[in-house]
Amino acid sequence: DAKTTQPPSMDCAEGRAANLPCNHSTISGNEYVYWYRQIHSQGPQYIIHGLKNNETNEMASLIITEDRKSSTLILPHATLRDTAVYYCIVRYQAGTALIFGKGTTLSVSS
Amino acid sequence: DAGVTQSPTHLIKTRGQQVTLRCSPKSGHDTVSWYQQALGQGPQFIFQYYEEEERQRGNFPDRFSGHQFPNYSSELNVNALLLGDSALYLCASSLEPGQLSPLHFGNGTRLTVT
Numbered sequence: 001d002a003k004t005t006q007p008p009s010m011d012c013a014e015g016r017a018a019n020l021p022c023n024h025s026t027i028s029g030n031e032y033v034y035w036y037r038q039i040h041s042q043g044p045q046y047i048i049h050g051l052k053n054n055e056t057n058e059m060a061s062l063i064i065t066e067d068r069k070s071s072t073l074i075l076p077h078a079t080l081r082d083t084a085v086y087y088c089i090v091r092y093q094a095g096t097a098l099i100f101g102k103g104t105t106l107s108v109s110s
Numbered sequence: 111d112a113g114v115t116q117s118p119t120h121l122i123k124t125r126g127q128q129v130t131l132r133c134s135p136k137s138g139h140d141t142v143s144w145y146q147q148a149l150g151q152g153p154q155f156i157f158q159y160y161e162e163e164e165r166q167r168g169n170f171p172d173r174f175s176g177h178q179f180p181n182y183s184s185e186l187n188v189n190a191l192l193l194g195d196s197a198l199y200l201c202a203s204s205l206e207p208g209q210l211s212p213l214h215f216g217n218g219t220r221l222t223v224t
Contacts, residue, residue: 032210043114043200043215044153087152097143097166098202098213100152 003027004088006104012082014110018075022088025069032091033064034098035073037084037106044087044100047073078108112137114216116201122222123191129221131186135203136214141165142184143213144176145200153200159184160207188221196223 145153159178
């Protein structure tokens with residue numbers, strides 16, 4: 001079973017920041033948090049991952065709480081093309097399989 | 111640089127038949143994983159291949175089998191198709207399993223079983 005809990009859906013206005021929360025209260029010390037998204041009719045796309053420090057790349061920022069029990073994916077300026085299902089996944093360092101939950105459907109509107 | 115490519119994109123089969131799906135990994139990647147995604151659900155892990163061997167397997171019956179070739183490409187075979195096997199089948203590639211490298215997914219093969 002997935003080890004994460006995400007809201008089923010969220011809305012965001014175009015140009016605003018989208019903040020997607022994820023709870024992973026049972027995460028262990030060697031597990032990483034990964035975020036993927038899936039745009040309709042496409043395969044999942046890697047966004048970002050982290051262990052305990054905040055991470056930022058050209059797509060998004062990942063904020064992980066100090067106790068590592070939750071995290072937030074931030075899309076700083078959401079566009080219509082960011083409308084997708086976003087999956088938060090915890091993964092062993094050893095590279096075990098990604099276990100997907102149902103994710104959060106983010107709808108960006110103008 | 112080509113990403114993960116899958117073929118065919120769509121396929122219709124009859125219950126009881128057998129099907130083979132194909133995947134070419136992203137250049138430089140040597141590990142291939144297969145996922146099944148039913149409508150409205152997240153992808154479910156089927157198995158992972160590395161060095162031409164199955165390394166991990168999810169909760170799928172033996173009707174699901176695979177193969178990895180020396181060039182790292184892979185096939186997924188499903189025997190005795192059931193209506194419930196209708197789904198999007200996704201292939202993902204990455205560097206060797208022990209790495210933290212992200213998985214790169216193809217756009218999948220849509221299988222319909224009638």
